[in-house]
Amino acid sequence: MLKKIPSPAPALNVGKATKHDSADRHVRGNALYIDDIREPRGTLHLAPGYARESCGKIKSLDLDAVRSAPGVVAVLTASDIPGLNDCSPSFGGDPILADGRIEFHGQVVFAVVARSHLEARKAAKLAHIEVIAETPMVTAEDGLAREASVLPTYEFSRGSPEATIKASPLALSDSFRIGGQEHFYLEGQVSLAIPQDQGEILVHTSTQHPTEIQHLIAKMLKIRDAAVVCECRRMGGAFGGKESQAAQWACLAALASHVTGRPAKMRLDRDDDMIMTGKRHDFRCDWQAGFDETGKISAVEVDFLARCGCSADLSLGVNDRTMFHADNSYYYPENRITSHRIKTNTVSNTAFRGFGGPQGMVFSERMMDAIAIKLGLDPLDVRKTNFYGDSGRDITPFGMKVEDNILEELVGELEQTSDYRKRRQEIQAFNTRSPFLKKGLALNPLKFGISFTLKHLNQAGALVHVYTDGSVQVNHGGTEMGQGLYTKVAQVVAEEFGIDLENVQITATTTDKVPNTAPTAASSGTDLNGMAAKLAAETIKSRLIDLAAKLYQIEKSAISFANNHVQIGQQKIPFAELTQQAFLQRVSLSSTGYYATPNITWDRDSKSGRPFLYFAYGAACAEVTIDTLTGEMVIDRVDILHDVGKSLNPALDIGQIEGGFVQGMGWLTTEELVYDDQGRLRTHAPSTYKIPTASDLPDDFRVKLWDSPGNREDTIYRSKAVGEPPVMLATAVFSAITNAIASLKPGVLPQISAPATPENILAAVKLMKSGD
Amino acid sequence: MTMRQSIRFVRDGKAVELTDIGPNDTLLDYLRLTEESRGTKEGCAEGDCGACSVAVGAINKNGQLEYQAVNSCIQLLGMLDGKEIITVDDLSRGQEALHPVQDAMVRHHGSQCGFCTPGIVMSLFTLYHKGIKADRQAINNQLAGNLCRCTGYRPIIDAALESCNGSLDDRFVQAYAATTETLNKLDDGQDVFLGTPERFFAAPASIASLAKLYSQHPDAIVVAGATDVGLWITKQLRDLPKIIHLGRVEGLDRVEDNGAELLIGAGATYAQAEDALATIDPDIAEVVRRIGSSQVRASGTIGGNIANGSPIGDSPPLLIALDARLGLEKADSKREIRLEDFFIDYGKQDRQPGEFVSYVKVPKLAKNQFLRSYKISKRFDQDISALLAAFRLTVEHNRITEARIAFGGMAATPKRAAKTEKILVGLDLADQSGWTKAAETLEQDYQPISDMRASKEYRNDVAKGLLLKALHEISHAVSDTASPETRVIGQRNNSLREAV
Incomplete structure (x- = not known):
């Protein structure tokens, strides 16, 4: 039952579709971004330098040619750092400048400080770095084979899932991959450090976490926190990519300023930015589930194998959140959810809008599709069958009771307004008569927990x-x-x-x-x-x-x-x-x-308590067409209904929903990170890494806010958080693609991994056509 | 002949003359670092995100002032000679009212982080100045090169639909006559040469000057739109001491329809050539539409796409399938070769020192010839092809009498599928039994590689699929029967020219 929510007094400002302040x-x-600020006279510019190799001991570092290049004022190496050479947000392992070893391709070994940005970049290419190369661990499997991890394995379990799956009338097992994602904030990483009176330092930095950068700079320079001021008026996009990953560049600008006594700016070139900063974690996901003829799940076992990269960074919270959302909107009577945090010699993966949650949900939605395809049922019916429900079916795998569930009403409404059932029939008819093009339709729910799972951040x-x-x-x-x-x-x-x-x-x-x-x-x-x-x-x-x-x-x-x-x-x-x-x-x-924030009591060690103040809900219905000769895909129509409680600003909230959805859609379709066998990222520019562009937005795109009585929790004007959840609406696109491919051979689960690029779609189509 | 040792362009209604520019200076650096006009942003420095978009005004063939968006990050400053440059900083100064495009962007909540916004505003500014009522397709085409990571584009598209509605009422329209006059005054027909014989930016005004200069400096880099060479500078950080720009060469940008064929000068941009090419076949229009972005097509040329020799250029396979011929010229000689013979090997073309591409001749389709072309890429718009397929079949009484198949992305050069073509000749289009064998023969013609765009397996599989698709489409066109749907993109109106 929903708590009775007091009806608010008429508002003058709150709830209005006010335009963005800027x-x-x-x-x-x-609107000034950091690179637009008029530099103080004499400002110097930095550029990073790195080795060709991905992993190994640095044998020698010859920077003579760099030092004597035109315009170069200084070259910074680890030995220039007076204090702590680390910019990790958590457990260490993120040197500001590599000291003795490199752990991934693109790790910064030195930084050039020059009169101009161009001179700094050109000089950075002149170094001779000799590395005693070791065989890098590139994939999660490489790391697993060497039992390398950045953090211990963590697990939620309830009941005896393995035995229950065996005893279930029906069962399925599957393994698939979920790709990573580059943030591609339009404004790259940038910081400008300006020395102040009395040894203080002012750092303009494009970051989601000025306080952390303040602390890291203080530790690096061995000065007190009080002597460092970090300021950020606005970022040109961040999406999690400027939470921990902005620190290194701010630290380097501050270090340059400390060493030279002059203002110093570090702005990463786009390719450097993409090579040197972490991304959304990519996963292999191995699972099995037991269920009955209606698709009702009895037990689930899932292993998440996350490529964390070379250090822990924010991988603890990210992977925990994957586990917190492996259920999405569904009740698993018995479960084992295991998260492996694998170390690899690749850039350290980090926060990205949804913070691990999206990967958890892509798993749950694939499982729902798999069960439905196996049973020949409408996937929406299987989803509904497994929704959280009344007492007895309302406890999450992490023990929190779901008290604010509105999915039945919300999904029911979208099912009506999107004309889901009728369109399913039309699509079936289309697929019967169309030999080359096939359509798919999916309506997926989402439930996303709101609060930092690290309690003190709230x-x-x-x-x-x-x-x-x-x-x-x-x-x-x-x-x-x-x-x-x-x-x-x-x-x-x-x-x-x-x-x-x-x-x-x-x-x-x-x-x-x-x-x-x-x-x-x-x-x-x-x-x-x-x-x-x-x-x-x-x-x-x-x-x-x-x-x-x-x-x-x-x-x-x-x-x-x-x-x-x-x-x-x-x-x-x-x-x-x-x-x-x-x-x-x-x-x-x-x-x-x-x-x-009140009412949050999560204790990670005992795996008990309540990690979230409340859940945000939403649902999306996506229709796609695929070309079975080429694997090309278009999204024909998308309907979204999303819960923001009582909206503080409907225009901004709609903007978050639409933008989040499209970002999620890109992640699951065109955005593909390709590493070579040495762990070098091959897609490090927009020419090779493809985020959605205007024509990728479906021609028919209908977005609505759920008519909410307001958040049952006493949040700010009864609103709900909206930044991340909409990303996960895009699972509907992935499910629709799965369903389109599944039409080729009823009863067979398409072997499709994310992102569903034309190549991945065609490979899945080929398998469907090939017999087994 | 006199020579001008400066470049001149129009800023804020006034002519600006620069005498001290380097051959590698970019327009974006000029704007941000020299002028300190910092509204224009650098997003990628490779012409792929559009954050640096500015409007460039020039007098077109009809004597009209025309604005086009370009990526200022990879425009060499010298290339702007004789043009007007308008940036976001110029649209509505100080407390002036917002430009209609800006105003619509604000009212539709078209910005979130705002970093892509200046580029989007300028891109839409040029669409506004087309004076047409823009539909969704026109807006998609205009914005393909403007990435936004926040909004998901819906509010931007709505802002464009509202503001780019055919009405023309801003101060730039009011200044058309004055700007046209200023630009015409700058058009002095002189050769431009800045620098020394060792290090220069040159923009010759005639083919004769070009040929002479290039013969003296065969080591110079010839640029038309710099949509590729620009990246050598911004990304590879190469120093290119000698630049010869084709943009001012009289007559090099001609586009002529000679009845049976088109003649496209090497200096004609995609934008200048696309309408003429589209008359040959709608698939050509679609391929050209998907080359780069509107910014890239406003600068890049088909000549450059060929001369560059890339194995993944989109126009060469298409033009090879059409049996195009290439004009090459140098100081003392001219010659014409078949385009397919120009591409010798990876990075190697049949071009002698001092020789430049002067034109490409593109035969139109005979009544019994059918063209199909498909571009395959991860993203539909503004992506580099994993592969590009072009098929031209000549059909008599249902039988294929000639087949020209060319692929990009399948070999070290754009290349024909000789063995497959041989199998196809003589096939009866009403009989599908031979199709599979033809498709499988493609594996003998091509041994593609795996890279970040696609694996070799995918390239092989999709090449076969595309041949089958072309055969299906053409057989239905020949028999004038309804074809099942074969395309998720690039639908063509099959009634257009299919009756033989």
Whole structure:
């Protein structure tokens, strides 16, 4: 049963489809990104240098030609680092500059500091690095064979799944692959370090986690955290790729600035960026399941073999989240979910929108398709049969009770509005008469847990200043990467004070205003920072109410804020008049706000407690056509219904849903990372790595927000997080492709791995045609 | 003849003259580092993301001012001689009202992170200036080279549908006459040469000047659109001391329809040639549409695509199937060869020192000739082909009397399938029994390699599939019967010219 949700008061700012705060500047081209900031005179530029090999001991490093190249001011190596040579967000193993060994192709061995970016890049090519090459572990299988891992194996289990699968009337087993993904933020990694008075350093850095970079720079330079300020006004995209992976470039810029005493900027060339920074983890997924004739699952066993790359980075949280979402929306009475965190000599894989969750869900959705194909049932019926349900069917593999499930209604609505059943029939008819082209249709649900599974990250701070003229400045720990966080938080603050959005000044995220912040990640930006900003505003507001009550001798309950005015009983004064009064009456108009998410109790060691405050839900229905002669595929139509609770800003939320879906669609179709047998990435530019372009958007694309009564949890204005979940709507595309191929031979599961490139589709088609 | 030792272009309505530019300087670096106009972004520095898109204005063949989007990251600065450059910084200055394209982008929530936005605005600015009511296909084509990683494109497409609606009302339209006059004044017909004999940027104005200069400097790099050479500079960090640019050579960009064949000058861009090529067959239009992006097609040339000698260029296999001939010229001689003979081996073409491609002649299809061409790539738009297939079959009384098959991406050069062609000749199109054997023969014609675009197995499999597809399509066209659907992309109107 859903908790009764209080109906909110009519809002002035919250819930409006306000444009992104920087929209005008984006289109004018005067929104400043770090590379656009006018450099202080004498700014130097960095470029990274690396070895040809993928793995081995560095025997010699000859940088003479680099040092004497035109424009070169300094060449940095590990020995230039006064403090800790590591930029890992977690367990170490990520040297800022390689010291003695290289662990992957593209690992930075030295950095050139030159007068210009071009001179630095040209000089970086002149090094002679001799490496005693070792055979690299490239694939997950290579790592597995050498029992190499970056973290211990972790497992959820319930019951005796193996025995239950054996005892089940029907069973299936399968192994398939899920590819990685390059973030391809349009703005590459960039940082500008500027030395300040008294040995402090200011670093403009394009990152989701300024606090972590502040700490890493301090440790690297052996100075105190307080002497480092990290600032980020906006990123040109991030998607998880600037959570931990922005640090190395900020550290190097800071190091160059420390060594030369001059401002220093490091901006990665696109190819370097793609070679040197981590990506979404790719997986091999081995599973088996037992079920009955209706497709109802009795037990599931799954092994996730993740290629983590050369270090732990954020692989713990990412792989945990894969496990947390291996159930997606389905109840597994008995299960064993095992996650292997395999080490390879490839770049360290990292956070990417969904943080492991998407891989878990691609597994669950393939399993649903496999069962349906085997039984000859409609896959949607098999999905529904396995949905979480009432008591007895509502406990996840990690022991959390699903209390806010709306899937039956949400999926039911999409089934109707997308005309799913009728189209299934039409598609069957099409496939019967069409010898070369085949269609597939799938309607997939999603349920995504909201909160950092690392409990301590679920906190946020904000700082709100009200000036005597009634204008308001807001700052918080969240970063803006395009998602519209700044806009939403400003809406919240404007709402609290009853003022127009234009009166709220947004300011850049900086560690000297709000310290000790969590990364902007896990879709939590608005939940956390919106709440912290609201609390800060409430503090000031309550001071203003106290003041007004005193000045006007009136009950506090008779005071309210709206339309840039304060209603005080029968009297109405401009907001700015009260703020003037506050100054004259010596009342503080500035406050911090601090929020820590309640009701999360996850304990990783005992595998117990509640990792998530709530779940976000959604569903997508995708129709595709494949060409069985070439493997080419088009997406004909997509219908989406997604749950954002009570939307803070429908325009921004729709933007996240559409953009997330298309990003997920790219991951599962055209985006293919190809490594050679030495572990060198061959697809390190947009010429070879293909993210969706305009024509890939289905001609018929229908996106709707679920008409929600609001989040049952007391989140910011009863909204729900929306950053990551929509990525997983794209599993419907992968399922539709699977179903299109399956039409070639009823009852046989197509052997298709992700991404479903034309090549992978044609290979699966060929297998279907070949007999077995 | 006089020679000009400067380049001149129009910025903000005024002519700018530069005398001190390097042969490898790019337009993007000029904008961002010299002018410090930083609205234009660098996303990839290889012409594949479109974040650096700017509009370039030039006077077209009809004497009209025409704007096209180009990737400024791989435009050599010298190539802009005689052009107008408009960047996002110029559209609406200071507190001026937003340009209709900008305004629509804001109202439709077309930006999220905003980094691709300047490029998208400029790309749509050029679509706006086409003065047509843009449909979804026109917008897809215009935006194929503008990657956005945040929005999923829907709001951008909506903004384009609304703003690129045929109305023309911005200050650039109002300035058409003045800009045209300024550009015409800059068009002095002089050879341009900046630098020294050891290091220069040159843009000769006539074929004679070009031939003379190239014979003196056979080690120079000849560039037309620099859509490939630009990457040698930005990605391989090569220093190219001598650049000869073809963009100012009088007559080199001609596109002539001589009835039975087209003559396309080596300096004609894809954009200039595509309408003429499309008259031969809709599949050609589709292949050309899918070469690079609108930015690439505005700069790149078919001549360059050939001269470059790449095994994965899209136009050579198509033109070989059509039995095109290639004109080559140098200081003291001219010759014409069959295009297929130009490609000798990987990285090796039949081109002598100082010799340049001057034109390609493309025969049109006879009434009994059928062309089918297919491009296979991971992504439909703006991708380099895994393979490109082109089939031209001549059919008499249902029987194939001549077959020309050429593939790109299947060998070290664009190459014909001689053995398969032989099998096909004489086949009755009404009888499918011989098709499989023909398809299997392709494996004797080609031994493709595996790379990041496709494995050799896939290339072999899909090559066979494409031959079968072509045979199916052509047999139905010949018999004028309804064909089952064969394409997920590049649908052609089968009634167009199929009755024999």
